[in-house]
Amino acid sequence: MTTAFSSPAAPPSEAAQRDQRVFRVLLRALSYPGRVVLLPALPSAPAPLCPALAGLLLGLLDLEAGLWLTPALDCPPIRSFLTYRAAVQFVATPREAVLAVVDDPAGLPPLDAFHPGEPACPERSTTVLLRVPALAGGPAVALRGPGIEATATVAPRVPYGFWDQWARNHARYPLGIDIIMTDGVGLVGLPRSVGRE
Incomplete structure (x- = not known):
């Protein structure tokens, strides 16, 4: 079967294996915050959804996962x-x-616009998939927290004021949101447990 926006769909077993590979990479990025983890082969997707965001979504979505997309x-x-x-x-x-899913850092809502979870169920918070122009080349920030041996330095190209918002998000731990950044090639995980040094 073909669609208007992609080549013939991969057989279910092949697609499932791809989704599992993406999910494992995602878990590695969240387990080692600040470390760039390379993505495996990704599905094609209709523009303007990039393959990296498409792959992450297909690895994470289920019936209970309410999905918000930026207007674009x-x-x-x-x-x-x-x-x-x-x-x-x-x-x-x-x-x-x-x-x-946010495809442009300029369109990222304030972090406190997302659901931070509830005291009895902090895991009910929002996970944000954020496409950035690059995972390097922005202001360098040192991170500290679980999964980081001492500190991890990251420099993604994010909007001005992002790291101040992130510090407030981290201060709410165990509440707060998690962010996965991608430049289309790699991932960097920012779980709420990690703060700016």
């Missing part, structure tokens, strides 16, 4: 692509989202 991504081709390949429930606001 919330369009019929992308909705069709995701519903064809995964169980997905679209939500209208960042606060409702279990998963949020």
Whole structure:
């Protein structure tokens, strides 16, 4: 079967194996915050959804994962692509989202617009998938926390004021959001347990 936005769909077993590989890479990025982890082969996706964000979504989505897309991504081709390949429930606001996808750092809402979880269930917070122009070349920041032996230095190209917002997010731990950044080739995980030194 073919679609208007991709080559013939991969056989289910091949697609499932690809999704599992992406999921394992994602877990490695979150287990070792600040470390750049390279992505495996990725699915094709309709523009403007990049293959890296598509791969992450297909590895994470399930029926309970309310998904919020930035306005640029919330369009019929992308909705069709995701519903064809995964169980997905679209939500209208960042606060409702279990998963949020931001394709441009300039369109990133304030971090406190996302759901931080609840004291009894901190795991109900939002995970944000953020596409950045590059995972290097921005202001260098030292991170400290679980999964980091001493400190980890990162320099993704993120909007001005991002790291101040991140410090406030970390101060709410165990509440707060998690962020996975990608430049389309690699991932950097920022779990809420990690703070700026």
